[in-house]
Amino acid sequence: MHGKMDLLCAYIVRRKVAVLLLVLLITAAAAVGIVRMKNEVILQHLFPYDHAYLRLHARFAEVFGGGGTGLAIAVKVKEGDIFNEQTLTKIKNITEEIELWDEVYRSLTISMATNSTKVIKAKAKGEIQIEALMYPDPPKSEQEMALLKRNIFSNPMYNGGIVSEDGKAALILTEMKENIPYEQIFKKLKDLTTKYEDANTSVHIVGFPMLMGYIYSYKYQMIAVFAISVLCMVIILFISFRNLVGMIAPIAVSVICTALGLGFIGWSRINFSPLLYVLAFLVGARMVSNAVQITHRYIEEFARTGDKERATYHTVRAMWMPNIMAATTEMAGFMVLGIAKIVLMQQLAVIMGFWMATIALEGPLVPIICSYLPLNRDKLRVKEAGKGPIARASEGLARISVGYAGKRFVIAAVTLIVLGGSWQMMQLKVGDLTPGSPILRDYHRYNKDQAVINGTFNASSENLTLYYEGSQDSVYDPVVMTTFEQFDQHLARTLPDIYKTSTSIIGFGKMLNTTLHDGDPLYYQLPRQEDTLAGLLGFVRQTVGSANLMRYIDNTVERANITIYVADHTTDNLKRIREAAYGFFKDRPMKTSRGQFYLAGGRIGMEMALNQEMKEVHWRIDAMVLVAIFIMCVIAFRSVVAGVMLTAPLILSNMIAFSYMSVMNIGLSVNTLPCSAVGVGVGVDFAIYLYSRCREEYPNSKDYKSTVLTAARTTGEAIIFTGITLVIPLLAWYFMAGLKFQAEMGFFLSMLLLTNMISCMTIHPLMLLLIKPKFIAKDALDIDDAVVKAPEVAT
Structure with missing residues (x-):
């Protein structure tokens, strides 16, 4: 095996010009695909496509x-109330503008100014009329204004719903279509805010389209943060190496790999969601990380030999296999995300796995690029490996x-991490843990607007839908309407x-029944007789218009629904809503003689489905x-012991990661799960390089302690x-990033890297010395001996 590898490495170094040109040619072809990249947030890609709730939602959405x-x-107004011509005209104009947007379901738009918002009036001679509440124009006279107030505040459907109970705010609810361009709709909504806000009027907008719009608005700020992070890396590399090789080679190779990765995304036409930008930077950072390891080894070899060709060969031969192992293990960390039945995760597995x-x-490319860059041996800060202060510190x-004492301290620390981490991991929750959006900072306008709407109205953008489907005209069955009504009352209670x-x-x-009984509030209820109920609802459908009622009942009277609005979709509340909803049907059949009820639709049903999928799949x-990682390490080192030793510390890192998320109240979501999953393997390459160096050093001393300390020093x-090159730029996100999610993940990933770096310098040396694994000695590789056996590498 060693002989074949020696020949391959020697061949690559002899043909390094051809190798470099071939890679650059492939990179250029791939880079053309970057302009073909799609950067969209697609709603269906964020939820489990195979979940019963999502299938239910899709089926009834067609109805x-x-x-x-x-x-x-x-x-909302600051002074007075909304019942004046100026404010009501604003409400009317906003409603009309929204209804005309192509991205909106017009029939699902509700406000006091829509034609579908009705009031029932009793006229002379027993005539009943159903009229629009405030359509087509706001009232002009004081009498009309007083009548509008009475019609709103005397109606439980409207009081507190489309108008706040204090009369100082009005609410417009609507539904956007699927797969809309969120950047475009965000601009329209922001223009709406700018147009209708004034000194006394404020406009507050919440909902998924607005949230995605805000995230899109941070796109260029995120890119700026990434650019500053890259600049920080370059500066740190220059300070660390004090030469062009150490600064240029890692960045150049990372650019090549990034072009290949982004080009693959473009040519494959797989959507690259803006929600993945943070992960994209993580991949780029890992490229720099691996390249720094290899560059450091090249400089070490050049300082030792003074010959670029031999330094190139030494580095390729020593670092290629550890580099492949590191790439393979980290690729595996992304590929397993594909088991989740969420399109975004599956796309992530493919594109990030390839990337x-x-x-x-990098194994062959970094040394080749290094060999073409100027490097003065006499000016190298460390002419021999292990002579610098950082090397001495790592060995120390x-x-x-x-x-004796340190061994006990490390074992005690590991024990505490296992005990504390195990308990904290049990506290980790799935989903959003706070109202509003955890992606944005608490003081962000979106979260403030969410708080305003929740505190002002008995309605929101978060809803749960109970559906009914049966035979033709079966909706007139009193059991259907009674069940809807009792379900509503049960959740309210x-x-x-x-x-x-x-x-x-x-x-x-209910409104019609009350009007038929001279406005007596005792009759604000539905008749229990089927023929009476059918006549009542038939009159409503005929008068209001079936088009205006399509959001409630279909044309054949086979399907109907009731929508319950709730304050938020936080994890704890989703659990309570689900328990309450299914608790209602615990003693009631979901099937009737003519049809069946179905849970759970609406935004709440979609979030429930997502949380269930994440809970089942994340472990x-x-x-x-x-x-x-275990299998890859076993194959690479041809030792089960190696697999165990490399994998076990990662479990500790995982515990620390989940403990941090639990303490900081960060839930597992589509956004955080990939980071936490990839974070498991973030530091395995550190240990792989350490173990590989041990195999090189063992023939020199034949002593495990000397081998481990030398490997730790070099x-x-x-x-x-x-670690420093990555930790500092990632940590800077916490202070620079506008998105709370990006800031938290920056701190999270920097903490993981720091933990793995410390683990590599403490836990791994201790394990190597206590276990004295045979694979270190059995497959020990003497690089100098390999050079002798290999053909000449000089070109």
């Missing part, structure tokens, strides 16, 4: 409309960890702190990442350089 992208727009695979090219840390209101055809039926993903220096 009632709605894409799970609700939008709530509040118009990570390009790191394997390893020496302490294997000493069970969830008083988060229940807002409900909408269905029941409200129109499997973490376990599979560890298993994949490779440890590169590990610390690498």
